Amino acid sequence: MRGLLRLLLLLLLALPAHIGALADELRPGYLELTQASAVDWKLVWKAPILGGLATRASPQFPGFCTAKLATPRLSSGALVATGTMRCLQPLAGASVGLAGLAPGDTDTLLRIAPLGRPAQTERLLPGHASVTVNRVPDRWQVARTYFVIGVEHIVTGYDHLLFVVALVLLLMRGWPVVKAATAFTIAHSITLAGTTLGLFGMPQAPVEAVIALSIIFLAVEIVKAKADQPRLSERLPWLVAFLFGLLHGFGFAGALREIGLPETDVPMALLTFNLGVEAGQMLIIAAALAMLALLRRLMPAALRPAVAASAYAIGSTASFWFIERVWA
Incomplete structure (x- = not known):
């Protein structure tokens, strides 16, 4: 003893x-998709320098979407890139996430904001690197996501x-x-x-x-x-x-x-x-x-x-x- x-x-x-x-520190990655029109989306991708995201991970979208991201800029210890995405069909029911996530990488907050509907908020982790875009948005996803973030913040x-x-x-x-x-x-x-x-x-x-x-x-x-x-x-x-x-x-x-x-x-x-x-x-x-x-x-x-x-x-x-x- x-x-x-x-x-x-x-x-x-x-x-x-x-x-x-x-x-x-509470610096996860952040991927935001905001719908601007029936086919156009605005993108924000933030990858902290520490935690593996900046060197290994990249946004992953359905094959019917074409995304263009500007050259990342350094801001508050993270690489931040903005851009646009054009999708030839609705995103609902498709898979969105990150490619290249490895065990130990920082988690990422994904926010999808379609026109005229509540936003969908999810956490992307190694082993859970993609999600299906809701056809019927579930507002309790926000509750679950931010509850877990609160627990993690006081613990870490x-x-x-x-x-x-x-x-x-x-x-x-x-x-x-x-x-x-x-x-x-x-x-x-x-x-x-x-x-x-x-x-x-x-x-x-x-x-x-x-x-x-x-x-x-x-x-x-x-x-x-x-x-x-x-x-x-x-x-x-x-x-x-x-x-x-x-x-x-x-x-x-x-x-x-x-x-x-x-x-x-x-x-x-x-x-x-x-x-x-x-x-x-x-x-x-x-x-x-x-x-x-x-x-x-x-x-x-x-x-x-x-x-x-x-x-x-x-x-x-x-x-x-x-x-x-x-x-x-």
Whole structure:
């Protein structure tokens, strides 16, 4: 057991060197088909430099369609190409997707917007690289797609993940953690919706830096915590989580800007994305509380040192992100 704890600690301490660039990444590929007339479509193809899409994958259309894409331009770490496509017959019932997807490649969001009908939104993955265009559009595809994106973002968006883990390590009890995490979700839902709908906004660079500071704050609170002297973050954890959640919502909004939102189903996409984030948070909380309970039962004397070591590792990682984002 002690050997396992040492290994976990080493892995935590190694985080800054390996996930600095991935702290808040939600950069799948994006393929959009927007119908302009009975036979003409507009195309947008975005392939991130990292993840394999830019070097291996290419859009694949039915044989009765002729597509023309302009030379790709580099934008925000991705190659972006726009163009047109002419199809001699309706696209409904045909297959659209990507050629060249390989295991481990970044997933791609496919959006098909026919004239006069709701858009179809799908995720393309290795092993599921093409889809059939709906004859009767299913609006619940948007719900399913953005719910999964929300879960993946909280699980693989490492700064948001570490914030939730830090909340667990600070409070150490199930119900207070759940209440604080729910306050966090409500807050980021407000700023995410407001930013997406154009009601307000903040520059992304300072937002990302302050998100890193929020994690540093929690790490310091964990280290300084005393059983007989509860700090503000322990007395009113939901308030602290709510205030920081407002900032994290701007970060989520930046992530959604990277992948785009369906024009006709923005409310559904926002709702299910937030539900996915909440579901992902609850999975993280359950896993972290289970690990703490196991440690408390098997090695109670090691609980506090393990929590303190984790807090230092989390704080060091967040400090690395803060410096990186300030100087970027």
